[in-house]
Amino acid sequence: MSVSSHLTPDPERRLRIIHDGISYSLRQTDLKLGAASLLAVLQAVALRLLAPDGTAAWTALLLFCAVLPVCFAGASPFIETPRPVPLLDRHGNRRVPDSQLTERDIAASSQLELTNFLDRYLGGGITATPYYEDIVARIVMDARVASRKRRLLNAACSLSVAAQLCLLTRLALG
Numbered sequence: 001m002s003v004s005s006h007l008t009p010d011p012e013r014r015l016r017i018i019h020d021g022i023s024y025s026l027r028q029t030d031l032k033l034g035a036a037s038l039l040a041v042l043q044a045v046a047l048r049l050l051a052p053d054g055t056a057a058w059t060a061l062l063l064f065c066a067v068l069p070v071c072f073a074g075a076s077p078f079i080e081t082p083r084p085v086p087l088l089d090r091h092g093n094r095r096v097p098d099s100q101l102t103e104r105d106i107a108a109s110s111q112l113e114l115t116n117f118l119d120r121y122l123g124g125g126i127t128a129t130p131y132y133e134d135i136v137a138r139i140v141m142d143a144r145v146a147s148r149k150r151r152l153l154n155a156a157c158s159l160s161v162a163a164q165l166c167l168l169t170r171l172a173l174g
Contacts, residue, residue, distance in 0.1 A: 011125040015118070015135045022103055022142045029149040030075065036156045037071035040064045043160075047167070056170035063163035067156045074152035080145050088148040103150065106143035114140055 044064035051057045079085065089107075106114060115136045119126040126132045 011118075011122055011128075011132055012135070014122050015126070015132060015139065018118075019135060019139050019142065022106070022139060022146055025103055026142060026146045026149065029146060029153055032153055033071045033074045033149065033156065036153065036160065037068055040067035040071070040156075040160060040163075043163070051167070051170070054170060056166045056173075060163040060166035060170070063159050063166065067159045067163075070152055070156040070159065074149045074156070079148050079152075080141075082141060082144075085148060088151055089144065103143045103146040106140060107147035109140065111137050111140050 041064075044061055047057060047061055047064065051060075073079065079088070109117070111133075115126055115133055118136060126136065
């Protein structure tokens with residue numbers, strides 16, 4: 001076995017592993033968005049039926065209702081557009097990526113940057129055929145979608161936490 005034998009692995013298999021990881025993350029984020037919207041609906045209904053009226057209760061109800069459009073936006077097809085989506089795609093100062101294997105860092109890269117990085121990272125062979133470059137393009141697109149959905153999930157969770165804090169203040173103040 002030569003010293004460089006580890007540098008020429010099957011690039012398709014390695015690219016598929018990266019793509020499968022991002023696809024798994026995408027499916028999990030979709031499930032979490034669905035769970036967040038279901039919990040928001042259940043909590044809003046319970047709040048309306050059980051809690052007495054008041055400013056904190058109405059604020060919490062509005063925040064729970066605001067979770068729904070955020071979750072629906074995460075499930076909508078416009079999120080999968082190849083063009084940048086305002087407020088969901090980060091622009092401006094690019095930081096040095098921690099790893100080119102996370103959705104956030106891959107989403108910040110162009111297809112050419114990722115192709116060149118993976119060609120060096122995986123030991124060559126990525127630029128050998130257009131087929132491998134097509135897999136890299138799919139990885140970049142799915143990473144951007146996963147990153148957008150993750151930001152919307154973070155927004156939905158923040159709204160839910162704010163609603164919960166409103167309810168806690170209502171309970172604490174009497």
